[in-house]
Amino acid sequence: xxxxxxxxxxxxxxxxxxxxxxxxxxxRRYYALPNGKVKEIKKTVAMRFLDQGSxxxxxxxxxxxxDEDAVMTCGSYVEWNNVDITTGEEGSKRWTVLGSLGTxxxxxxxxxxxxxxxxEYYFRDPKTIYLWTEENGxxxxxxxxxxxxxxxxxxxVISRGGVQQMIAQYMEKxxx
Numbered sequence: 001x002x003x004x005x006x007x008x009x010x011x012x013x014x015x016x017x018x019x020x021x022x023x024x025x026x027x028r029r030y031y032a033l034p035n036g037k038v039k040e041i042k043k044t045v046a047m048r049f050l051d052q053g054s055x056x057x058x059x060x061x062x063x064x065x066x067d068e069d070a071v072m073t074c075g076s077y078v079e080w081n082n083v084d085i086t087t088g089e090e091g092s093k094r095w096t097v098l099g100s101l102g103t104x105x106x107x108x109x110x111x112x113x114x115x116x117x118x119x120e121y122y123f124r125d126p127k128t129i130y131l132w133t134e135e136n137g138x139x140x141x142x143x144x145x146x147x148x149x150x151x152x153x154x155x156x157v158i159s160r161g162g163v164q165q166m167i168a169q170y171m172e173k174x175x176x
Contacts, residue, residue, distance in 0.1 A: 006102060010073045012123045013100045017076050019146065021049040023176040026080075031167045040085040045172070050075040050099070057099045064106050064116055072106070075099030105131060138165070150174040 026043040050056050057072040075098050082091040097108040100121075107117040119133035119140075127146040132139065142156040154170035 009103055009123070010100075012126055013121075013129075014074045015126065016123075016129055016146075017047075017074055017100075018049050019149070020047050020076065020152075022047060022174050024152070024172045025175050026170050026172040027085075028082075028168060028170045031169075033164050033166060041082045041091075042085055043080050043082040044175075045078065045080045048077040050077055050097070056097045060097050060099045060106055060108050061101075063108060064118070066101070066106075070101060072099035072101045137161070 024045040026045050028041045030039045051074055056077055057075050061072055077097050079095040081093040099106045103121055105119045105121050119131040121129055121131040123129055130143050132141045137160055139159045144154045146152050152172040156168040157164055158166040
């Protein structure tokens, strides 16, 4: 039964990441719950699908010090930059590689955190993935959902000590 479940998860994540390939316009709204502040950001996100055995996934597995026989199913190379909608100020360009092994998603460097990020995930249905991770005492819960072929919604809830600190909502449109 476990092998059937792992094959199903591998198929779901591969399809999800393949459908995520392309250039996205992402409008984001961040709600800081304790003080009520709202920040709006617009990002452009470029995603490229990575198949099993790609050099990027091999390097990512080495970075996470996984066993040599641990082969990631698939992944994505992701680049993004952002613009603060209120001020028009552009942020720096960033990139990462993410890779899937079982129901674990491994992320590369280039995040503003001191250690590598690892998230667990499951599918609510073939078009909706739910990820969660803990980092620096905070819990990150994220849901990504395809709405048709050209749109995705994302919602992230960040909690610390069991208290919700921030909600981030994203509306993403495939532009190329």
